[in-house]
Structures are given as structure tokens and as C-alpha cells.
Amino acid sequence: MLKFDGKRMKFDDERLSESGFIKDKKGSIFTYLYLVIIISIVLMAILILNLSMVYYEIDQNELNSKTFNYVLYDYETNIPVLSYKVLENLSNRVVEAGLPLTDSRESIKKELEKSLLQKNKEYHKNSGIQIEGHVSYVGNGEDPFHININTLITAFKDNISYNKQITSEISIENLKDPLPAIKCGKYQSFSYNSTNYNYGNSLSEYLESKNQFGSQYYINGTSPLKIKKCIYEPYTQHGEGVSMESCLKNGYYHESRDGSCYLHRLEGVGLCSDYGMETFILPNPKLNQSGLMATSSPDHVIFGYSYPGESILLNNSHGSKSLIFLDNSHRQKYGIR
Ligand SMILES: [Zn+2]
Numbered sequence: 619m620l621k622f623d624g625k626r627m628k629f630d631d632e633r634l635s636e637s638g639f640i641k642d643k644k645g646s647i648f649t650y651l652y653l654v655i656i657i658s659i660v661l662m663a664i665l666i667l668n669l670s671m672v673y674y675e676i677d678q679n680e681l682n683s684k685t686f687n688y689v690l691y692d693y694e695t696n697i698p699v700l701s702y703k704v705l706e707n708l709s710n711r712v713v714e715a716g717l718p719l720t721d722s723r724e725s726i727k728k729e730l731e732k733s734l735l736q737k738n739k740e741y742h743k744n745s746g747i748q749i750e751g752h753v754s755y756v757g758n759g760e761d762p763f764h765i766n767i768n769t770l771i772t773a774f775k776d777n778i779s780y781n782k783q784i785t786s787e788i789s790i791e792n793l794k795d796p797l798p799a800i801k802c803g804k805y806q807s808f809s810y811n812s813t814n815y816n817y818g819n820s821l822s823e824y825l826e827s828k829n830q831f832g833s834q835y836y837i838n839g840t841s842p843l844k845i846k847k848c849i850y851e852p853y854t855q856h857g858e859g860v861s862m863e864s865c866l867k868n869g870y871y872h873e874s875r876d877g878s879c880y881l882h883r884l885e886g887v888g889l890c891s892d893y894g895m896e897t898f899i900l901p902n903p904k905l906n907q908s909g910l911m912a913t914s915s916p917d918h919v920i921f922g923y924s925y926p927g928e929s930i931l932l933n934n935s936h937g938s939k940s941l942i943f944l945d946n947s948h949r950q951k952y953g954i955r
């Protein structure tokens with residue numbers, strides 16, 4: 619309980635008024651000084667603390683944007699890998715079913731966006747960054763062995779956002795060529811192994827249905843399963859030594875104005891107006907007679923607009939002989955006399 623002692627209070631007042639005034643005034647000057655110093659120290663401490671917090675925030679922001687950029691770089695480098703996987707899955711599916719895609723560009727776009735969506739979820743879970751990827755273009759690349767895919771990437775987290783259009787050039791090498799499977803897959807005797815299509819009677823039946831003469835020479839014919847770019851350039855080199863033999867043995871593909879591009883091959887189109895590619899379909903391996911006439915062996919002549927060629931025996935290094943049918947313009951292109 620607080621007690622008010624009126625008497626003592628009065629006495630103190632008297633003392634203050636009599637002698638202690640100057641002393642007390644001096645004391646309060648010191649008190650004010652102390653107060654000012656303490657306040658200044660407190661203010662400075664607050665200021666220093668604030669500054670360091672600002673620096674910490676800047677550091678943190680820098681760190682955030684570094685992580686952000688790193689994650690996006692990682693995402694961007696993943697797109698070509700995902701694109702190749704999409705192309706591989708689509709072509710495998712087409713070859714297995716023997717059925718063409720109705721719109722290969724649309725199928726690639728749809729499948730790639732589906733796999734990007736899956737990736738977006740993973741990135742969000744691991745980094746907290748919200749990423750979206752939209753495929754804006756699918757088309758032929760600079761050469762027929764590449765497909766170009768444009769993707770629009772948007773990403774954001776907290777106050778950082780990102781917007782970029784990237785073009786990925788996807789190699790189609792080592793993907794299966796879907797065209798033979800679409801054209802001949804419906805015939806019973808058609809089959810394939812890890813490197814080749816084996817036509818059995820299928821190709822001869824197919825050529826017969828196109829009213830091609832000499833179709834019987836293609837019984838038990840073969841052609842490559844996977845796309846491989848020919849190493850013999852310029853192409854006229856094929857006429858020298860065993861180059862042509864080696865090219866046929868390896869199942870190489872060549873750039874060609876008349877040959878079908880990969881996007882059209884997925885749709886079962888044997889020749890198209892794009893700058894495409896061609897490979898050779900080997901006739902019956904037992905044939906060993908030059909001067910026979912049958913449909914010329916480049917695949918766009920077999921599966922597209924057909925015309926005849928003459929059989930040519932080629933020498934290989936072991937002295938045994940293989941044979942293809944070639945028209946004049948293809949003989950010229952490959953330097954074969
Ligand atoms: Zn070649």
C-alpha cells in the first residue's frame with residue numbers, strides 16, 4: 619500500500635527551494651546528456667541491425683535468383699532429352715502397330731506437353747518454382763536429320779518471374795524409320811529385328827498392288843530399321859571402291875529432295891515436298907544378274923512415285939557380290955557408272 623507522507627514531502631520541497639537548486643540543475647543536464655547518448659546508441663544499434671538485415675535480404679535475393687536461374691537452365695537442357703524420348707516412343711508405337719499418325723506435329727506437341735507437365739510437377743516439388751512449358755512449333759530442321767521444336771517457358775517464384783522461347787534441334791538418328799512398317803506391316807510375312815526390316819513376300823505383294831513389274835525380285839528384300847546418316851560425302855564417293863557396298867551394309871540414309879521427311883514418314887507418306895531423305899531397299903539377296911529391270915531401289919521410289927531401274931552388281935572387299943536396282947538419275951547422284 620502506498621503511503622503519502624505529507625510532512626516529509628514538504629521538507630524535501632523546502633530543501634529543494636533553499637539550497638539544492640543549482641546542484642540539481644547540473645545533475646539534470648548530465649541526466650539529459652546520458653539520455654541523449656543512450657538514445658543515440660539505441661538508434662545506431664537499430665540502424666546497424668536494419669542495415670545488416672537489408673544486406674541479408676539482398677544476399678538472400680541474390681541466392682534465390684541464382685537458384686532460380688540454375689533450375690531454369692536445368693529445365694531447358696532437359697527439353698531436348700524429353701523431346702527425343704517423345705519421338706522415340708511415338709515411332710516405336712507406329713512401327714509396332716503399323717499404323718500412321720494422322721498429324722505427326724500435333725502428336726509430338728501433345729506428347730511433349732504431357733511429359734513437360736510431369737516434369738513441371740517434379741520441379742515444383744523440389745524447388746518451389748512454378749514452371750510451365752508450351753510447345754509452340756514443331757517442324758523440319760535445317761537438314762532432314764533434325765526436327766526443330768520451339769517451347770515457350772514461363773516460370774515464377776515469390777517476386778521473380780521468367781519468360782523465354784527456346785528452340786531445340788532434335789536429331790532423329792537412331793530412331794526407327796516408321797515408313798516400311800506402315801506400308802508393309804499389314805502383310806503376314808513382314809518382320810523386323812534389331813537392325814533390319816525383313817520383307818518376306820510383303821514388299822513384292824505391295825509392289826504388285828501398285829502394278830510394278832519385276833516385283834518378284836523384292837521377295838525376301840531388306841531395308842534398315844533405324845535412321846543413320848551416310849558417312850560418304852559428297853555422295854558421288856559411293857562409286858569409288860567399296861563405298862556403296864559399305865553404305866548398303868550399314869543401311870545409311872541420304873539427303874534427298876524427293877525422299878520423305880521424318881515427320882511425313884510418321885504419317886506413312888512415301889514422298890513429300892519437304893527436303894527429306896532416302897535409303898535403299900535391297901532386293902532378294904540371291905539375285906546376281908545385272909541388266910534386270912524392276913522398281914528402282916531408293917525407298918521413295920518404292921513407297922512413293924515408282925519408276926524402273928536396272929540391276930547393278932556391286933563388288934565388295936570379299937569378292938562376293940550384292941545387287942540393287944538404280945535409275946539413271948540416282949546412278950548420277952551416287953557416282954555409279
Ligand atoms: Zn550412302
Ligand SMILES: [Zn+2]
Pocket residue numbers: 878879880881882890891892893894
Ligand atoms: Zn515432308
